[in-house]
Amino acid sequence: MNEPKKTRGWIDGEHAIIYQRCEQCGHSWYFWRSFCPGCGVSEPECLEASGRGQVYAASMVHRAPSQELRTHVPYLIVIIDADEGFRLMAHGESTLTIGDRVQARFVEFGSRLIPYFEKTDEPG
Numbered sequence: 395m396n397e398p399k400k401t402r403g404w405i406d407g408e409h410a411i412i413y414q415r416c417e418q419c420g421h422s423w424y425f426w427r428s429f430c431p432g433c434g435v436s437e438p439e440c441l442e443a444s445g446r447g448q449v450y451a452a453s454m455v456h457r458a459p460s461q462e463l464r465t466h467v468p469y470l471i472v473i474i475d476a477d478e479g480f481r482l483m484a485h486g487e488s489t490l491t492i493g494d495r496v497q498a499r500f501v502e503f504g505s506r507l508i509p510y511f512e513k514t515d516e517p518g
């Protein structure tokens with residue numbers, strides 16, 4: 395699970411959420427960078443996340459941003475506080491509310507594979 399990753403996870407079609415962590419200051423984040431936004435150290439490590447976290451915010455989308463996604467509306471966009479300490483935006487089941495514990499799985503959305511969060515009873 396904590397092996398350094400060379401791919402970008404689901405963006406490359408894999409069933410994985412990749413994040414970065416700085417060994418120097420312990421900061422972790424989601425969007426790929428070549429240096430730590432906390433302390434500036436270069437080449438932070440890339441790790442695979444557990445996919446577990448908590449809903450920080452949730453917003454229902456009623457208008458599709460593209461023709462391809464029109465059949466999916468309405469759908470829920472969530473912001474997840476991952477257990478590893480970073481925050482990401484993703485899709486989730488429509489009944490999710492703020493504070494719910496969630497676990498990611500991966501689904502086809504349009505022509506892409508995306509992380510999709512569902513409620514879990516597992517404690518944090």
Ligand SMILES: [Zn+2]
Pocket residue numbers: 416417418419420421430431432433434435
């Ligand atoms: Zn750092």
